[in-house]
Amino acid sequence: MNKKANRRAFFICLLVGMMYVSVAVGLPGKMSLVRVSGERQMEATSMGVSMAKVGTEVSSPGVSASVPGNLRIIDEVSKETPPQASNPQPAPADTGVTGQSDKSMEPGLFMAIPMVCYAIRKGFIERDGLIFIQKEGYNKGGCKKPIDILRDRDEQGLKALARIVGRKQSLDFLKKEGIILKQDIDNENIMLGVGYAVEKEKLVALYNKYVPEEYGTLFPFVARSMAMVKAGKGFDLTQARGTRVPSPAAEEQEWMMPNLLNLPMRVAIEKLTVHTSRIKVRGSGNVTEQYPQAFERTRGETECVIYGRSVK
DSSP states (O other), X not given: OXXXXXXXXXXXXXXXXXXXXXXXXXXXXXXXXXXXXXXXXXXXXXXXXXXXXXXXXXXXXXXXXOOGGGTXXXXXXXXXXXXXXXXXXXXXXXXXXXXXXXXXXXXXGGGHHHHHHHHHHHTSSOTTOOEEEEOTTSSOEEEEOHHHHHHHTOHHHHHHHHHHHOHHHHHHHHHXXXXXXXXXXXXXXXXXXXXXXXXXXXXXXXXXXXXXXXXXXXXXXXXXXXEEEEETTEEEEEEOTTOOOOOGGGGGOEEEOOOOTTOBHHHHHHHHHTTOSOEEEXXXXXXXXXXXXXXXXXXXXXXXXXXXXXXX
């Protein structure tokens, strides 16, 4: 019995001694099984083996294994970025301008005239009332009638008119005429015709419906290389070749009245808009009479009258 007890005690002491030696040389760290991944990493304790469970779904090409001392296995799963669609298309920018094409255009100041005429007809604006205009950058303002604001293309005056009419009234007016705008568009931009598109036919229809004869002195109205002209059968939007917006310096420029006889009305108007915006058209067809006479010298914004073959 003593021999068995002594032998058992010997083996126990030997085992304890081996454990202390193994700890001293770091053997438990070398014997640990560690899984290294982007999601989870387990550390080995100093007195045992920490084993991370390796999933069966990891294929062998995705695991790099090295076995130093035939005891350590490292399972590395690379992080992969999610696949992206080839040739991604950028999202279309929200410009607020709908239906830009050969049949539509951003109306610009062309929208102001029928909108102001509509507001006068509905009583939102007084036809001969004075509109106070605050000048930007100056400590003073001035007053103008609506027709003078339109004639001068006074953007500050148009903004003042837009505030008087109101955003809801402007949107309702256009909606009634089949022109739907985004609800977040600024009221002043509606009056200035900025940030949206209108079909050219609908724009001309607004002039024929709302602009009265007494506003004929505004035409041809030139903006954005286009001209709204008034002939015997109504308004027409045409390309204004070589036109310019009148400026104060133009009052001093001398020019010669061209010969317009027998020319179509549209061609005659295009020739005159190079020199003046004060043009009156009487009748339609080809020009039979003109004032001033051909080759007569004149200066600045001279009023010109051309007569067609059929005069109402």
